[in-house]
Amino acid sequence: MDIQELLCFGVAPGGGNAALVVQRDRSGVEQRQVFAREQNRPACVFVDVVDDGGIVLDYFYPHTRSPLCLHATLAAARVLLSPQRPELVVHTAMRGQPLTLILQDGEVFVQLTRQAAPDVVITPELPGLLLAAPGIQLASPPVIASVGSPKLLLEVANTTILQALTPDLPLINEWSTQHGVSGCYAWSRRDDGALEGRNLNHLDPAAEDGATGVAAGALTVHLQTGITLYQGANVGTPCLLRTERRGESILIGGKTEFA
Template identity: 30%
Template sequence: MPPAEVLRYTAFSTDPDGGNPAGVVLDASGLDDAAMQAIAAEVDYAETAFVTGVGPDGAVAIKYFSPIAEVPFCGHATVATAVALAERGRTDAAGGIRFATPVGPIRLSTGRDADGVHAAFTSVEPSVAELADADLAAILGLLGLDEADLDPALPPRLSNAGNPHPVLAVADPERFDGFDFDPDAVRALMDDRGWPATITVLHRLGADRFAARNLFPVGRITEDPATGSAAAAVGGYLRALGAVRPPARILIEQGAHVGRPGLLVVDVPATGGIVVSGHAVPIDA
């Protein structure tokens, strides 16, 4: 069997040098998990998405691997894969796609505008819970922050819209921009707690605009440039807190701290899944 073709896209940007890179394998039907894991490690992006088949109902089966492990869901690789499929005419007449993911069915829409092809996914129903005091203390300690640095209007929570994400909001922009961390210590904490994706740190820029830093030490990566699953979790978090009035649209700026700025558009309905959208463009290998 010939080697799998790996496409490279960046999501949540129209600039190949911005957003979050993802590997995309549109035909992984002949690959087992070990082969997919090996490809993801070689690609060495935060995640690589693998289309493993198409069901009789037309749903596209997809799996996600970071360089070190399978990930239940990955928003930026979902957007990248949807754009790659749309560019190849593999959508329905309305530009829709249905993904069958490890966390459940995900609906997508695609379209084209002056900036290129864009995609939007609707997450699974979010759940939001208290963040344990010990977990909060551990995160703050690793970031060199304390509870006085947090935004009192946006208390810490554990929000899940496909992956569990601890969500913290830092009030002061200098503290938000300036915190640092030991990637190995953060990875050890995430592994111990069973958090497969990112720790999300927010700073509110305005009523409907946030900056985000997403800690994700894996391979050569320490911070994720643009995190679709975390954006969905943030939408669920804000709705649960009553910090937005649905239906609401918020914008999340992410990636500037690692030199790959991107923009995630998050639509928060009154009920149901959160809609996350953005562009994706190919990266020259």
């Protein structure tokens, strides 16, 4: 087993969301989950080479296996790509989703496409219940969007409200499990034209994610434009995610460095 730790989407050198890239591992799903829990990093990605030579990425958070984790995918891209191999198509382990990894001008990107999102009725009172903010007035209608891990997107009026949220995490977990959604992503528009967001899908508030690439992708799908997205300052991991549209595809990238 070869293990490398990388930091992804950091605003400053030495910062960002950590991910472990594990190669040459032959353990099963249960053993990988134990490993991820013991390492206690935001994400681990296992790089498997299948019989036809293709590469499959298998994602684990400390608490669960995931169909897709984009910051871990960026970490894997940094390990797997080189000037001699600047582009590589891989597939995800749980759903077989194709992802194109791209090395461009020294930076790595993940190219992917919009995925089907669950058709869920969102009642008027649901956002207030999930955010533990009864009567909250959202800045736009809630929507579920996906690039491989569906998110309930909730736009609040401003970043002050966003950072003050104390959501009902057990209820979010229960609702998400029931409807096949990967938690809520609360977000707001900033005065500088960028966006700011918080990923609300862990039962432990201390485990709130510093950067959520699948949410950046979901927002890009929803808004139909490339975005600049800040996240993680409130948990001590300030991150910056950038996306762009390329035809029907979405590119997601950010700084990635070896820890």
